[in-house]
Amino acid sequence: MSVITISRQFGAGGRTLGTLVAEKLGYSLVDEDIIEKVAQKARVSPNWVKSVEKEAGGRLLKYISGLGPFRKNYLERIGEHKRGYIDGHIYVDLLHEIIKELAHEGDCVIIGRGGQYILKDYEDVWHVLLIADLDHRVKFMEEHYELSSRQAALIVDKHGKRRKNLYRYFHKEDYDQPYLYHIVLNMGRLTIEKAANQVCKLTEDD
Incomplete structure (x- = not known):
């Protein structure tokens, strides 16, 4: 059983x-649904998890980091909140837990969210980076999401x-x-089909 992470x-x-x-290999695709998994474990709404992702590196992270050695651990915070609780540190802890569980199950493609770090020492896990x-x-973004050039440029900058x-x-x-990574693909020089075939070849000996 193999796992592919795509950054x-x-x-x-x-x-x-x-x-x-995922379609070519018959694997499951893990993308936005990981938000649901994090939300379930933290006993919070998916929207709260999304807000943590959106706040990444902003005021929330600065506040949490400022707590220093007095920052309470995951179990303490969950115990104090009957309806659950999540912040940036808990989010990353849960990502480690969930992504490792997915790797144990195998046969999946994981999009983003630090998979290349969390599973860096795992066997039968292939790490892919796409650049352009x-x-x-x-x-x-213009062609695939029907955006204007200005909209696409703003979104690429924001999400970057x-x-x-x-x-x-x-x-x-x-x-x-x-x-x-095991392979870095320049998507400005490859079609999606050719790039997918290259990634699939990584699993041929598994």
């Missing part, structure tokens, strides 16, 4: 590629910053470095 510069087509790879220049990523900030929860800044 990407926003607009490089990670979700599109992941969907195609800015113009290509903006054009991809959010991605950078999200990894601050992991205390990582090297997420685009090739040594973390």
